[in-house]
Amino acid sequence: MPRARPSWARPGSALRSKRTSSGRPGSVPAGRSRVPWVLGIPATLALALVVLPVVGLLVRSDLTRLPSLVATPSSWHALRLSLITAALSTLACVLLGVPLAVVLARARFRGVRLLRSIVLLPLVLPPVVGGLALLYLLGRKGFLGALITALTGEPVPFTTAAVVIAQTFVAMPFLVVSLEGALRGSGDRYEQVAATLGARPWTVFRRVTLPLLLPALGSGVVLSFARALGEFGATITFAGSLEDVTRTLPLEVYTQAEVDIDSAVALSLLxxxxxxxxxxxxRPRSWEGGLR
Structure with a gap:
């Protein structure tokens, strides 16, 4: 009578022995970190670099006076203006930045790298320099500003529209970077297949390219809105700091810092x-870490 083989010699026993508590071969056991522990030190330092300044504001603020310092008419006007202008500039970023990102990712012509560098220039320029550039373009003596003033009778600088333009100038590259990276990473094979099947370029863009952009568009919109909300340098240079007209919340913080530091700290926390x-x-779900 043949002897029964031990369990370790049976077919599939090696595979079963490697199964983890989750029941899936090769999966990491529950509770075990997937991140090398050595990365914890620089990660902690990076987190401290972001969190500790905020903690410093909390320590410096007078929490008992915080509601009264924040609930002033000038503060609420500044907050409302910031939210409205940031939303308008984000909409402008989407309307202008999506076509630009598609052109940069899909177009094949000489000089596209130089064009990409110029588009991303606001990321590295000091915001004050961007404000000066806008001022000498759209100001009364600017070659485009003089034409606009002659046609409309109203100058562009030091208006609410100037705030939106300044915020769009500094925020749009964040959207373009997100979308262009997504398009270049996904490739153009789906668009080529659609074109081969007879789809027109606009149909390919509407039915294929835009769906590919949706996850990156969500993150780009959030980044653009957050950047526009905190914009200061280009706004104060190009639009000034006029209460109820161009004084957004960052400019209100700067104004209060010169007269009442407690109010400036409270507005910073706001x-x-x-x-x-x-x-x-x-925040899009794609930021949550992908598939679980």
Whole structure:
């Protein structure tokens, strides 16, 4: 009578022995970290670099006076203006930045690399320099500003429209970077297949390219809105700081810092809270770490 083989010699026993508590071969056991522990030190330092300044504001603020310092008419006007202009500039970023990102990712012509560098220039320029550039383009003596003033009778600088233009100038590259990276990473094979099947270029863009852009568009919109909400340098240079007209919340913080530091700290905390809420609520699910 043949002897029964031990369990370790039976077919499939090696595979079963490698099964983890989750029941799936090769999966990491529950509770075991997937991240090398050595990365914890620089990660902790990076987190401290972001969190500790906010903690410093909390320590410096007078929490008992915080509601009264924030609930002033000038503060609420500045907050309302910031939210409205940031929303308008984000809409402008989508309307202008999506076509630009598609052109940069799909177009094949000489000089596209130089064009990409110029488009991303606001990412590295100091915002004050961007404000000066806008001022000498759209100001009364600017070659485009003089034409606009002659046609409309109203100058562009030091208006609410100037705030939206300044915010769009500094925020749009964040959207373009997100969308162009997504398009270049996904490739153009689906678009080529659609074109081969007879789809027109506009149909390919509407039915194929735009769906590919949706995850990156969500993150790009959030980044653009957050950048526009915190814009300061280009706004104060190009639009000034006129109450109820161009004085957004960052400019209100700067104004209060010269007369009442406690009010400036309270408004800074308000701006941080609004930014965190916007990012937390509007953050796409793709930021959560992908497939689980």
């Amino acid at each position: 701006l941080i809270v609004v930014a965190v809420i916007v990012i937390a609520v509007a």
